[in-house]
Amino acid sequence: MSADYTGVRRIGGQIAKRLAEQNDLEGAKALQSLLRKRGVPLQASGYAEALPRDAGSRLPLVEEGQWPMTPIMLAGEAGHTISQFIEDARHIGLLAEKGVSARLGLLVYGPPGTGKTLLAGHIAAILKRPFYIARLDSLISSRLGETAKNIRGIFEFVPARNAVLFLDEMDAIAKLRDDRHELGELKRVVNTVLQGLDSLTDDVVTIGATNHPHLLDPAIWRRFPYKVELGLPDEEVRSSLWLHFLFQGGEAHKDEARLLARASDGLNGADIENIALAARRRSILGNREPSLAQILTAVGASRAGSPRLLDDREMDTAEKKALTVLLHDKGRISQADIARIVGVSRQMVHRYLKETNDG
Ligand SMILES: Nc1ncnc2c1ncn2[C@@H]1O[C@H](COP(=O)(O)OP(=O)(O)O)[C@@H](O)[C@H]1O
Ligand SMILES: [Mg+2]
Known part of the structure; x- marks a missing residue:
């Protein structure tokens, strides 16, 4: 202990x-x-390693992340680059010997909630390396010179540990452009990051993540030879997400997962997870299966980054109408199926749609 x-x-x-x-x-x-074995994470035992800390706040600059337990669903394109990166990381010794080693830097970019952190954790798990997370936004200090010192602290701490270094929220550096900071500071901090990245030996795996790739300094962008965009999930991926998070992979629910996937266009993986888990909580505590209509209603009322969680209330007319329209516009199912899911007559479905069209 x-x-x-x-x-x-x-x-x-x-x-x-x-x-x-x-x-x-x-x-x-x-x-x-x-x-x-070396470097086995001892977190579960309550053991906290001596991590580098911010001089002012005494908060740790890096934390050791867990290897994730949940799977990650990816579209084909992203999966391809990632497999290549992992393959190269696994054989870095051989590649170096032949003089063709690449810097093991992967930049993951895309909107929030699309699995960037999860992906980095998976790569660490596949490579069986400890997973160190440094959030660039939390390294930024209001004390002059302290930010660059914190960044140096990270790059000095990680190399000896045969780890995956995950630099989250990389775009936070660009925010140093605001007037709270002295003019030279942005430049100095960018240079410190560049020096840090350049100081790493080829066997260190670095993964950077950002929601705003266009804010990233071009020189930092170039330091990551592998790049993966994780966009909002497409219909295929959404379907897998629903199947996993709502139905725990039960193949019998494939059609429902497909329908939910069509209705949840525009939501991210974290939203789908949140709605699905809320539905399962309601079903466990209410002692009955979550109604598809209630889940679809929550989906229809959700926006990326702000999922609407379900409640147990009976649906009112406005909600039934909204759900009918959602299923008609996005569901690609018959009016008879819409009637069954919403729990109204086919005549009513017809009327809801007509009323909506008329104004
Ligand atoms: N593509 C995905 N596959 C599986 N789970 C996902 C996916 N995207 C998001 N999630 C779920 O949402 C959670 C939050 O995602 P996260 O990795 O923190 O996103 P980001 O770092 O891009 O903001 C994940 O832990 C996971 O449970
Ligand atoms: Mg993240």
């Missing part, structure tokens, strides 16, 4: 020895190989 690695190894070794004496050779071997 106090992160006494020597003690852990010594006692672990004794247990392994005893296992071997009791003829549990496999157990002994498994334990020994665990003890030999």
Whole structure:
């Protein structure tokens, strides 16, 4: 518990020895190989590593992230670049030997809630490396000179750890352009980031993320040879997201997931997750399956970044009408199916649509 690695190894070794004496050779071997492993995250044990901290606030400049448990759904294009990046990272030794190693820098950009942080965590997990997260916005200090010092602190801390360094909110640097800061500071901070990136050896994996790639300094942009845009999820990806988060992968619900995917055009992965989890909470606490109509109504009332969570109320006429229109415009289903989902007669569906068309 106090992160006494020597003690852990010594006692672990004794247990392994005893296992071997009791003829549990496999157990002994498994334990020994665990003890030999370095950089295993000890977070679950309550252990906090001595992380670099901001001199003023004493807040840590990096945190160790967990390897994610949930899968990530990606469109084909993004998946291709990512696989290539992972492949190159895995074989960096060989590539270096042949003189064709690339800097392992990946820039992930796109709107919030599209899985940038999740993706970085997955890459760390696949490469079996510890995952260090530094948020550039939280490194920015109002004390002159402190921001550059914080950034240097990160680049000095990470290299020795065979880790994935995740630089989140990269565009925060550009905000130094505002008048609270001395004029030279933006330039100085950009230079510090560039120096930091250039100081890394080829085996360090760096992933940068930004919601605003156009705000990024071009020289920083060039330091990341691999680039992936994570846009809002397309229909295919939304369908997988609904299937996973709402139906826990149950193939029997494929048609419902498709319909939800069509209705949720414009929402991001985090929105879909939030609506789906709200629906499951309602269904567990209310002891019944979430109604598709209620979920669709929540979807229809949601905007990217502000999901509307469901409630248990009966739907009123206005909501039924709105849902009918949503299903008609986006659902690509028959009026009979609309009637069934909304829970009204076909005549009523017809009337709602006519009223909407008439004004
Ligand atoms: N493409 C996706 N696949 C699976 N889950 C996703 C996806 N996009 C978003 N999510 C869900 O939303 C959460 C927030 O996403 P996050 O990675 O923080 O987005 P970003 O870093 O782009 O703002 C994730 O932890 C995940 O549960
Ligand atoms: Mg993020």
